Amino acid sequence: NAGKGTTAEKYIKNHKMNSLAATAKSADNNEKVLILTPLARFYPEYWENLLKLTYPRKLVELGFIVPRSSQGDEVLKSLNKAVNKVQSSSKKDERFAKITILRQDTESLDSQSEKDRHALSVQKKRRAQMSLARNSLLFTTIDADTSWVLWLDSDIVESPPTLIQDLARHDKDLIVANCFQRYTTDDGKPDIRPYDFNSWQESDTARELMSKMGDDEIILEGYAEMATYRVLMAHIYNAKDDIHTELPLDGVGGTALLVKADVHRDGAMFPPFPFYHLMETEGFAKMAKRLGYQAFGLPNYLVYHYNE
Amino acid sequence: NAGKGTTAEKYIKNHKMNSLAATAKSADNNEKVLILTPLARFYPEYWENLLKLTYPRKLVELGFIVPRSSQGDEVLKSLNKAVNKVQSSSKKDERFAKITILRQDTESLDSQSEKDRHALSVQKKRRAQMSLARNSLLFTTIDADTSWVLWLDSDIVESPPTLIQDLARHDKDLIVANCFQRYTTDDGKPDIRPYDFNSWQESDTARELMSKMGDDEIILEGYAEMATYRVLMAHIYNAKDDIHTELPLDGVGGTALLVKADVHRDGAMFPPFPFYHLMETEGFAKMAKRLGYQAFGLPNYLVYHYNE
Numbered sequence A, B: 001n002a003g004k005g006t007t008a009e010k011y012i013k014n015h016k017m018n019s020l021a022a023t024a025k026s027a028d029n030n031e032k033v034l035i036l037t038p039l040a041r042f043y044p045e046y047w048e049n050l051l052k053l054t055y056p057r058k059l060v061e062l063g064f065i066v067p068r069s070s071q072g073d074e075v076l077k078s079l080n081k082a083v084n085k086v087q088s089s090s091k092k093d094e095r096f097a098k099i100t101i102l103r104q105d106t107e108s109l110d111s112q113s114e115k116d117r118h119a120l121s122v123q124k125k126r127r128a129q130m131s132l133a134r135n136s137l138l139f140t141t142i143d144a145d146t147s148w149v150l151w152l153d154s155d156i157v158e159s160p161p162t163l164i165q166d167l168a169r170h171d172k173d174l175i176v177a178n179c180f181q182r183y184t185t186d187d188g189k190p191d192i193r194p195y196d197f198n199s200w201q202e203s204d205t206a207r208e209l210m211s212k213m214g215d216d217e218i219i220l221e222g223y224a225e226m227a228t229y230r231v232l233m234a235h236i237y238n239a240k241d242d243i244h245t246e247l248p249l250d251g252v253g254g255t256a257l258l259v260k261a262d263v264h265r266d267g268a269m270f271p272p273f274p275f276y277h278l279m280e281t282e283g284f285a286k287m288a289k290r291l292g293y294q295a296f297g298l299p300n301y302l303v304y305h306y307n308e
């Protein structure tokens, strides 16, 4: 570093020294993690789960983006309370290194019920809005010394406390957990089922479909009316197999997704427009690939989505 | 703001309150400007010109990214010295609000002579590298309270001291000055000529060319072997016309380009891969357009590029 020894040294940040330091031994190496959550609803279960994460808090920064709506006002109240409590702890190692809360200025789609927001017809607009929210959050909070970005949706209410270390030890550019949902079967038994279908390997069928699409058309996963025959990570969960089994992916979901910060710093973002017919987190995986990065998933490593 | 009045208030940044405040009256409104320069060579003339800018320095942050090479080491020495001098001024209003210097970890192309770096064959690789450098610099330095980003190349050695105010008063999402070069004619007279050909309006010929290209092919401006018949801003300079005449653009150069920070925060970056057959600053204009933003140029407002 040619800047060493000069008094202007304090201005110099060694760019990408973190690419060396986003490693399998993240916590041991004091690697900084930025946890980012777009937050349309505040679930206490999400917050409790977040607080259970064992990654050293002095290395963890949190970032939230809250919609500008009356629902958002409610979220902000709950979030403020929660943040305030943890950050006013007398024990320094219980406090997070930094917390940033942003508010959107763009309006959000009105209805947010699970059924409505999954309707195929509204997906393009929704994906665009979500992408803008994610990009703003990301590019406002990422720093020169951020090693990892963990995307964690606000309705992930259960994960292993070692989530960050478990994902980081794979030392991948992008790595995503398998997002399931707890539910009660018709005969009243507790069970689990796949929730997030955005983590997949590309298929010839989908490639064929896309080759015939106009630039502005998008392909979506998890809709019967558009069968893609992609390999969906959600469908190859095996309770008996090693939780650390890796699966190379072409599309990723953002419910619990760990990304090396350099991937984002190179410019990989959540396309708010069709990018090779993909948007948001799936488009992000595609963009990362165009930049020479590879996404992976852990089919047997589960996190759980809230069940409305 | 639902956060007002709670003690957690300090964590809350009002996202996009700056979209309201990236206005025609930038300096009067205390709008923060981030000046970003990828810096492969340090020209004292560039620095002197930068110091002549009259926008209040307490509102100006500077960011540089320097290649990791022996040439970069030299640049860093000169930059350190210059930065150190201005920042140690006893007068507070002579100091910039913040200065960040990053170093790349990726290698740069070896040859940097004007002729070599303009060879068509090396442009794709060069554009990709430049894009990565610009993205890293941008996403490491942009903050929640940045209103404007001024991209200013390190070889811009002459501009009006009111450059920022002059561009900002147009209140455009993206606005670019016309980049010329001073030279001496064959008969020894000083004259000026167009330098940067990346600011243009799209033509049917170029659209036709691109429609036949593979996804990974790019179209470049300013090369005889690839005539596009685009309207080039460089060619419609008129010394007698109003310097504030506006021209809508489809591609922009990055030599002196003012961008509303929200455009970048929404995700518009410099594509290091062919994006609709465009890369770097031209691809950025395209991406901004996909996000609903419009680029403009000022054909009669000149800045001058160094003449090697």
Ligand SMILES: Nc1nc2c(ncn2[C@@H]2O[C@H](COP(=O)(O)OP(=O)(O)O)[C@@H](O)[C@H]2O)c(=O)[nH]1
Pocket: A037, A038, A039, A040, A041, A065, A066, A067, A104, A108, A109, A114, A117, A118, A129, A130, A133, A152, A153, A154, A155
């Ligand atoms: N800031 C913001 N966050 C949102 C908005 N809509 C959803 N979210 C959050 O984004 C994440 C994903 O959205 P969600 O509705 O759960 O999507 P789904 O479960 O995939 O259908 C969750 O963390 C939501 O709280 C929005 O309009 N603005």
Ligand SMILES: Nc1nc2c(ncn2[C@@H]2O[C@H](COP(=O)(O)OP(=O)(O)O)[C@@H](O)[C@H]2O)c(=O)[nH]1
Pocket: B037, B038, B039, B040, B041, B065, B066, B067, B104, B108, B109, B114, B117, B118, B129, B130, B133, B152, B153, B154, B155
């Ligand atoms: N960080 C970095 N900056 C570079 C590199 N190559 C050029 N630059 C800078 O990027 C800007 C544009 O590059 P330049 O060579 O002037 O391009 P041209 O004048 O359009 O041919 C200038 O500010 C250069 O100093 C590089 O490899 N790394």
Ligand SMILES: [Mn+2]
Pocket: A153, A155, A305
């Ligand atoms: Mn969800």
Ligand SMILES: [Mn+2]
Pocket: B153, B155, B305
């Ligand atoms: Mn130049």
